[in-house]
Amino acid sequence: MGEVSNEKKKELFTLLLKTRRLEEKLIELMTTGEVAGWFHSNLGQEAVGVGVTAYLEPEDYINNTHRGRAIIIGKRVPLKRFMAEALGRKNGPCEGISGEMHYFDLKYGILGQSGTLGGQIPVAVGVALACQYRKSDQVVICIFGDGTVDEGNFHESLNIASLWKLPIVFVVENNGWAQFTPQKATASQVDIWRKAEGYNMLGKVVDGTDILEVYEVAREAIARARKGDGPTLIECKVRRWEGHYIGDPQKYRDPKDIEEARRVDPLSKFQKRLMDEKILTLESMNELDESVKREIEEAIQFAKSSPVASREQAFQNVYV
Amino acid sequence: MKEITYVKAINEALREELARDDSVIVMGEDVGISGGSFNATKGLFEAFGSKRIIDTPISESAIAGIAVGAAISGLRPVAEIMFMDFTALAMDSIVNSAAKMRYMSAGQCKAPVVFRTLGGGGVSAGPGHSQSLESWFCHVPGLKVVYPSTPYDVKGLLKSSIRDDNPIIFIEHKFLRAKGEIPEEEYTLPLGQADVKREGSDVTVVTWGQLFFKVATSAEKLAREGINIEIIDLRTLIPLDMKTIESSVKKTGKLVIAHEAVKISGFGAEIAASVVEHLFDYLDAPIRRIGAAFTPIPWGTVVENAVLPQEADIISAVKDIVRSRQAKN
């Protein structure tokens, strides 16, 4: 673990901070109606998406999820590009057709998000199959939540990925909830990493709120996958700060659980650590925060000055 | 020309496309070492190896989804779903992934995947191996749906489907031993083009897939009674060749649509509605639709025949509207 350079730590922190500030901003835009649809916040869970993508090469792949901004930031998508899509603008990668939730950006290796949970798992495995077939040296990360583990696609896909030794890493963001139902009410095995054994696969569990832990485990798994040693299943235990979506009154949830969840903050935890290690100072931290906020503002301005997806676009790309 | 069976024609199409383009792969249950459940992939494993002819577990959803993932990454997978009934298990991958990849990415990628699947009844295969579910797929924007009847059509259309850049449901029927002539040399057939299999002036009969054979024998019997039907074999349902249907209906003024799928909400309803919308003034008689009864497909021959459309149903529908025309005159 000591191997992570100060430079890298600082970079990870910047990505984590950017994800947090972006999320806060998106929630604001959601509340004012500028971002359409449902919004599933990743507050409290950001270290997973950032940690697992940070070691990927630009040409590697990862699928998006409905809480996927950490992935998008981790994959180094320019904020302007993302924001244009989130605000439904023509110069987003999906030209405003898909928005933030279904964000699809192949230039940055981001496979879209299937609206049907679990649908993205075999698709990601298929991308890994093509990488193996072409001996391209690329790796795929397939990421999803604990609830999605209960889909049949999880079983079918992990079996095949392991059997064929595909260059893929499965990452489960276990926040203990699937929409309004706690994991303990739906899962016969809450320790998801244990399922790996059933697929003759390596299983790992990490504290998903500790970005360095996530980063380290992902690094090993990615290296294994790239070498041709097959997939790993990584379970990242996290806490969900918000409801399932922004505006969810969470009547099904004990307020104490919410309070406890919010006490576990991957960002301030990492910040404290970097300050202790003298990698960050209060001053450099504030500077960074200001510049991140500025970048987000600029991205919003850029998006707002861009043309909205037009009616004609609705009829394009149904067929080649 | 040479005579060949339907299943051999499929095999030849696969073999030729695999040889032509190394991005083509074949995957599915038993497609590899065993040569396929019905010999469609016979010899391919030996010729092209395990990297390209891939035996999969019994995992239809993953087979279809993996094919989609490979397709958006530059391969051209031909994924076999052994029986059409089993596409129910692959529906999410087909409907929510394959069909939407290009649209949702605003053209960043394409999904050139062919889902080959065996449809139709008539062989006592029972309710889980006999259905004709093409209308499920015709309802999904982004998919093309192909259902050829003859060896000539199946070979030419499968080759074109593999080369097409869109996801395609390619339905094969159970008369795998049906014989027909095909050219010795290589050929392809365009998708979206119906074939007038028999010219006639009295009634237009639109059909496709397996039921074509019953329509063809019905035509012979009707001809002996002085009724000449024009048979349009659609071959491709989506995109639908309305032009060929329209020019025939303008000529005959009478339309029968015959398919093996359940009549209620069958694709015939779509065609009938389109013809009424656009060609009402040309119609001399009500449109007649023929399709299976609204029941599951039973196993025993007597009961299965009771449910699936038969030659007698086709003949009587044609005679019916010929008669109603005479009455009207």
Ligand SMILES: Cc1ncc(C[n+]2csc(CCOP(=O)(O)OP(=O)(O)O)c2C)c(N)n1
């Ligand atoms: C196939 C399918 N079933 C149900 C839903 C509705 N749904 C959306 S998110 C969600 C909860 C998913 O839980 P999990 O996988 O743990 O992810 P989390 O939201 O906790 O990040 C549900 C049930 C869906 N989108 N797709």
Ligand SMILES: [Mg+2]
């Ligand atoms: Mg969850």
